[in-house]
Amino acid sequence: MKNEDSKILEKLGKDPGFKVPENYFNDFNAKLMESLPEVKITEEVNPTLWVRVRPFIYMAAMFAGVWLMMNIFSIGKSSATGEQKAARISQGVINNEKNAEELINYGGVSDYDIMTYEDSVNIDMQEEAPAE
């Protein structure tokens, strides 16, 4: 390194003129090593395979749990709909039977009329069927 434009420093050089007793550094190092107190080092322990994969396993278990719960909830909901459908259909049948009874009782329609109507429907269906 240049003395960065200082002519005075270039003339003086880099020796500050300090000196040390003979063999100072070797003696110092040896003495210091003897005087060092005991210290306790907190050693870092390498994590085991289980510790490293544990968070991923926990996360997978959590997702599996959520998926399972959603599935159970969804099945429950679907069966309830089936029951509701069955109830609606059976209610419709009951209503049709009630209507027929009401027609017979209060509509001025007799059993004969209904049988005649059914016969005519059957005759029409037979006429429409191709001859074997």
Add this chain to the structure above:
Amino acid sequence: MAARVKYDEAEIIEQLHKQATCRAAFGKVIEHYSEQLYWHIRRMVIDHDDANDVLQNTLIKAWTNIDNFRGDAKLSTWLYKIAINESITFINKKKVLNNISLDDDDSFLVNNLEADKYFDGDEAQAKLQKAIAMLPEKQRLVFNMRYYDEMKYEEMSEILGTSVGALKASYHHALKKIETFFENND
């Protein structure tokens, strides 16, 4: 000087963090850094006996705090930081003992330089030490680290926590003050 053993910093840092090997590893650290730390401290406190005490305090402090050194910074950066703090603390204590204001410069340290048995420099070298001692503390540190240790500004920046630009400015101001001192004391 005794032949130095192979010094691999990464390996030594690893050994420093193990109870079984930390003491031997620190021995290698001392062997590697004690001389450069001594000269840095010596240029701050001037007197050899004082430098010896400060170096001892620095290395003992480093040893007792070795568990806190995680290897994020270079070992040299960490040791220099401790050495600088210890040097400044020592100089301030000495100022108090000599009834000198903490705001005054450190020129009192070189008053008896020529009488020091561990100084064999000439008049010009003593004058340079006087000029350096009259600098403000930060400029003095920057000048010593740049001029004598030939340290890079980037490394100095890590140690002193100051920007490279500010360090360059400090060094430039220090040079100008030293030149002015020599011009006025010819």
